[in-house]
Amino acid sequence: xKDFIEGSDAVARAVALCRPGVISAYPxxxxxxxxxxxxSMVADGKxxxxxxxxxxxxSAASLVLGASAAGERVFSASxxxxxxxxxxxxxxxxxxxxxxxxxxVNRALSAPINIWNDQQDSMAxxxxxxxxxxxxxxxxxxxxxFQAYRLAESPEVRVPVMVCLDGYLLSHxxxxxxxxEAAEVDKFLPPYRPTEKLDPAVPMTFGPLAGPDYYxxxxxxxxxxxxxxxxxxxxxxxxxxxxxGRNSGGxxxxxxxxxxxxxxxxxxxxxxxxxxxxxxxxxxxxKAGLLRLVTYRPFPEEAVSAALAGVGRVAVLDKAxxxxxxxxxxxxxxxxxxxxxxxxxxxxxIAGLGGRDITIETIREIFTRLSGEEVSAGFVGLKG
Amino acid sequence: MSQTYLFKRTEGLQDAPTSFxxxxxxxxxxxxxxxxxxxxxxxxxxxxxxPVGCAVTAYDYWNFDVTEAAHGRAPAVATGIKRVHPDRxxxxxxxxxxxxAIGTAEIVHAANRGENLTTVFVNNxxxxxxxxxxxxxxxxxxxxxxxxxxxxxxxxxxxxRVCEMLAGLDGVVYLERLALSDPASVRRIKxxxxxxxxxxxxxxxxxxxxxxxxxxxxWNLSPVDSLTYVREVMSPVFPPGVIxxxxxxxxxxxx
Numbered sequence: 001x002k003d004f005i006e007g008s009d010a011v012a013r014a015v016a017l018c019r020p021g022v023i024s025a026y027p028x029x030x031x032x033x034x035x036x037x038x039x040s041m042v043a044d045g046k047x048x049x050x051x052x053x054x055x056x057x058x059s060a061a062s063l064v065l066g067a068s069a070a071g072e073r074v075f076s077a078s079x080x081x082x083x084x085x086x087x088x089x090x091x092x093x094x095x096x097x098x099x100x101x102x103x104x105v106n107r108a109l110s111a112p113i114n115i116w117n118d119q120q121d122s123m124a125x126x127x128x129x130x131x132x133x134x135x136x137x138x139x140x141x142x143x144x145x146f147q148a149y150r151l152a153e154s155p156e157v158r159v160p161v162m163v164c165l166d167g168y169l170l171s172h173x174x175x176x177x178x179x180x181e182a183a184e185v186d187k188f189l190p191p192y193r194p195t196e197k198l199d200p201a202v203p204m205t206f207g208p209l210a211g212p213d214y215y216x217x218x219x220x221x222x223x224x225x226x227x228x229x230x231x232x233x234x235x236x237x238x239x240x241x242x243x244x245g246r247n248s249g250g251x252x253x254x255x256x257x258x259x260x261x262x263x264x265x266x267x268x269x270x271x272x273x274x275x276x277x278x279x280x281x282x283x284x285x286x287k288a289g290l291l292r293l294v295t296y297r298p299f300p301e302e303a304v305s306a307a308l309a310g311v312g313r314v315a316v317l318d319k320a321x322x323x324x325x326x327x328x329x330x331x332x333x334x335x336x337x338x339x340x341x342x343x344x345x346x347x348x349x350i351a352g353l354g355g356r357d358i359t360i361e362t363i364r365e366i367f368t369r370l371s372g373e374e375v376s377a378g379f380v381g382l383k384g
Numbered sequence: 385m386s387q388t389y390l391f392k393r394t395e396g397l398q399d400a401p402t403s404f405x406x407x408x409x410x411x412x413x414x415x416x417x418x419x420x421x422x423x424x425x426x427x428x429x430x431x432x433x434x435p436v437g438c439a440v441t442a443y444d445y446w447n448f449d450v451t452e453a454a455h456g457r458a459p460a461v462a463t464g465i466k467r468v469h470p471d472r473x474x475x476x477x478x479x480x481x482x483x484x485a486i487g488t489a490e491i492v493h494a495a496n497r498g499e500n501l502t503t504v505f506v507n508n509x510x511x512x513x514x515x516x517x518x519x520x521x522x523x524x525x526x527x528x529x530x531x532x533x534x535x536x537x538x539x540x541x542x543x544x545r546v547c548e549m550l551a552g553l554d555g556v557v558y559l560e561r562l563a564l565s566d567p568a569s570v571r572r573i574k575x576x577x578x579x580x581x582x583x584x585x586x587x588x589x590x591x592x593x594x595x596x597x598x599x600x601x602x603w604n605l606s607p608v609d610s611l612t613y614v615r616e617v618m619s620p621v622f623p624p625g626v627i628x629x630x631x632x633x634x635x636x637x638x639x
Contacts, residue, residue, distance in 0.1 A: 026486070027514040027530070035517070036529045043532035053518050053530055053540055056456070056486040081436075081455060085486075113440065113452060 002178050007135070007170035010142035010177045011077070011103050011163070012037030016047045017185040018101075018149050021072035024052040024063040029115050030167040031079040031105040038075075057082035061089035061102075068098040069206050071197030073149065076100065079167060080107035083121045087128065093160050094129025094222065096207045099152035099192075100160040101145065102130075106268070106319075107167040108354040116355020117167040119268060123320035123328045129222050131161040131229055132297040133249065134267040138175035141165045143248035144294075146180075147236050150189050157229045159222070164296075166269040168355075173269075180244060188243055226298040233295055251300035253292040254307045256282065260289030262367055263308060265333055266317040267293040270358050274317075277363035288367060299332045305340030314344050315370045318377075319352040326377045334376075351380040396422040398447050407607025409564045409597030410438055413506055414445050416574045417477065420581060421448055430473045431465050433458040435482035438512040442477055456487020459494035462501050473581060475502040480521040481511040484544050488520075491546070495590045498555030502580040503592040505546060508599035509618060516602030520544040523621060528602075547594050547627040558583050558591035559627040564598065565615040583631050591631075596622055 005013075011034050015023070023042070025035045041047035054060050057078050064074040078086055083104055093100050104122045108114040122132055133148060135141045141163070148161035165171055196204060210218055230251065237250035247253075255275055257263060264274050271292040281288045291307050293300070308314060314337070318327020325331065330348030337344055349366050352358045362380055369378065393399065396418025404410045421430045427448065434442040436455035443450035453461040458476035466474040476483075483491050483505050494501060510528055511517040517530040521543050525534040547559045560576045563569055573595055580591035596618045598610035605613055 027511055027517045029514055032514045032517070039530040040532050051530070055488060055520060085455075110454070111452060113436075 001181070002176055004174055005138065005177050006033065006172050006174050007138040007141040007165050008033035008105070008172065009037055010138045010179070011145055011165065012041070013179050014142035014145035015075050016041050017180065017182055018073065018075075018145065018189060019047070020049055020075040022050050022052065022064060022067035022074045023076070024054055024060040024067075024074075025077045026054060026057045026060050026082060028057070028079045028082040030107060030171045031077050031082070031103070033171065034077045034103055034105070057085045058089060061086040061093065064100050065089060065093050065096065065098055068093070068100050069096070069198050071194050071199070073153075073192040074100055075102070077103040077105065079105040080109055080115075080121045084109065084124060087125050090125055090128040090130060090160075092207065095218070097158045097222070097225070098160060099149075099158055099194075101148045101152055102160065102162050103145070104162050104164045105167045105171045106164055114354040115167075117169055118319040118353045118355065119164065119166070120320040120353070122162060122164045126297050126328060129159065129226070130297065131159055131226065131295070133161065133163050133295055134293060135163065135165045135170060136269055136271045136292065138170060138173060138177045139246070140248045141170055142177060142179065143240065143244070143246075146185060146189055147240055147249045149192075150236050151229060151232060153192050154232055155195055157225055157232055159225050159229060164268065169269045178246070184243065188240065230295075230298050230300055249294055251295045251303040252307055253294060255290040255292065257289035257291060257307055257311065259287055260311050261287040262313050262315070262370055263289045263291055263311045264315045264317055264363065264366060265291045265293065265304075265329060267296055267329065268319070270317065270319065270352065273358060273360060274363050277360045277367075280360065281364070281367065286367065293329065296329070299336070301336040301339060304333060304336045305342065308337065308342065308344060311344055313370050314346045315366050316346065316348045317366060318348065318350050321350050321353070321377060330376060345374065347374060347378065348376045349378050349380050356381060394419045394422055396427075396447050397445050400444050402445070403441060404438065405601040407598055407600035407610055408438070409506065409508065409595065409599075412564065412570055413504065413573070413595060413597065414439065414442060414477070416570070416577055417475070417504060418446055420574065420578050421473070424473075424578075424581060424585075426473050429471070431469070433462045433465070433474070433476045435476070435478040436513075437479040437482045439477055439479060439506065440513065456482050456485070457490050458482065458487065459490040459499070459501065459503065463494055463497070463499050466499060466501055470500070473502075473584060475504060475581070475584075477504045478506070479512065480505070480507045480509065480519050481513070484520050484546050485511075491592075492550070492553070495550050495592070496553045496555045498589045500584050500587060500589055502577075502584045504577060504580075505592055505594040506597045507546075507594055507622065508597045508602075509543075510599055510602045512599050512602055523617060543621050545622060547592065550592060551628045555590055556592070556628060557589040557630045559594075560629075561594040561596070561622060561624050561627060563596040563614050563619045563624045565596075565611045565619075579631070588631055594622070596624070
């Protein structure tokens with residue numbers, strides 16, 4: 001059923017259709033609406049789930065870890081400072097291979113305090129062992145939730161998944177979203193039947209001490225599971241497309257790249273703006289294209305390398321920065337192109353931090369600068 | 385012709401428009417703190433630590449030094465400041481979401497260490513800034529955006545009484561709870577905060593003044609009805625009064 005709703009509502013309705021047994025989160029702007037929608041559904045009896053209010057994000061993450069270990073499908077959501085406060089537990093959830101799904105409503109980090117959108121929060125936990133998917137539209141916010149549970153709970157993966165959506169732009173922006181029927185979702189997402197869980201009948205320990213003798217192997221297993229997800233993500237997206245009749249998710253999306261001479265690489269809602277800019281540039285005879293990263297962790301090196309074959313100049317737009325180095329996507333992309341033996345010139349640009357608008361003009365500026373100075377972390381729109 | 389001012393802005397406040405909702409208690413409480421800093425002659429010697437929550441922009445109003453802290457960590461930040469500058473008046477100003485939820489550990493341990501700090505604790509029984517979700521201090525039966533059917537103790541536990549919880553700690557010198565519910569209470573609250581500041585200035589140790597404060601927008605009540613709510617609904621659950629007082633007139637030894 002199509003409805004005119006905000007991205008937060010699309011996430012909440014998708015989560016409800018996945019029927020997690022336990023939901024726990026701590027309110028933080030701009031994630032709050034997701035929590036409120038889910039709390040309302042539980043209160044109205046529309047969602048049979050335990051919604052548990054706790055005193056902090058650290059506790060919310062710990063609580064869903066426990067519930068997941070006990071064998072339940074679980075959900076949490078956070079943003080910015082909240083996600084960073086969770087970060088200790090995020091590493092535990094991944095290390096213990098709990099198939100938790102969490103929505104991160106992307107927001108800048110303090111200090112200075114800022115409640116507006118960039119992607120520094122999720123980028124800061126990119127090494128935690130969570131799969132990270134970035135939505136472009138309100139529709140994709142919901143669609144990625146279905147795919148996230150299917151992916152996280154696949155026995156060959158069993159890794160937590162973070163669905164990232166840009167704060168306000170997606171979380172509060174209203175769009176027409178097709179919300180599927182419960183029966184359709186049930187066909188796509190089987191009930192959660194964990195192969196390992198805390199069960200007194202089959203005693204088991206999660207996350208025990210691992211010394212120098214085995215820690216390395218356990219981390220290798222997690223890395224291998226993440227790399228293995230690179231095969232499963234496209235097949236889950238293809239299944240989704242077959243069943244629901246629309247494309248969402250996957251590793252990357254190539255937009256007008258076939259004959260492109262210039263390309264931008266980016267993730268999230270800014271890709272909608274980039275597509276508009278590219279359409280305009282194409283009319284002016286500029287052969288521009290976009291490579292949208294849907295999956296950022298695991299990093300889809302081969303898909304990226306293949307999609308950018310033949311592109312002469314590549315601009316990476318990061319809405320985050322590894323301070324003192326480059327944007328995180330730039331670093332990963334440059335590595336992938338070197339390994340793919342590309343000759344493309346790759347420039348890195350930092351834009352949109354703390355909610356600074358990225359407009360079609362900003363994108364045009366990036367394409368213009370791409371023909372000029374070589375930069376790895378060129379700030380765009382910096383005031384004098 | 386001479387003019388007589390019956391009411392004017394204290395110099396402790398900057399000339400800035402307020403961002404608070406109509407009927408909110410923060411405007412009064414921030415002003416009381418500002419008046420006291422000026423009346424005690426502590427301009428230039430005061431450092432406030434602001435919370436995360438509705439009072440996050442306290443530095444936009446107060447006309448003295450303020451630092452931000454991560455959500456709930458104001459007592460730890462204040463400890464760091466006070467240990468470096470023991471001659472300054474250092475206080476935290478925190479809401480119940482900041483102090484009684486995410487920051488419970490920090491307030492307990494700053495109090496237990498007997499840090500020579502003052503905390504102004506503004507309890508309005510909801511998370512205000514994020515628009516009215518349940519807090520640990522929410523009343524039983526109170527409807528919030530995360531307890532649509534009202535707070536149920538079997539699901540959500542009970543209202544957390546911070547003063548009573550801290551009273552058993554040996555490091556705590558002075559605890560008082562007051563209800564912001566009428567003009568007379570404003571004067572009592574000012575006297576209590578003054579006592580907390582003086583407790584610190586004479587080196588006696590940790591003090592906390594809890595104020596039950598109206599939040600009309602998130603309670604879905606008019607400003608006037610909110611004052612009645614503070615008096616008739618919140619006050620029986622969080623009884624106003626001096627919870628603990630070990631202050632003495634003389635400065636503590638060695639100070």
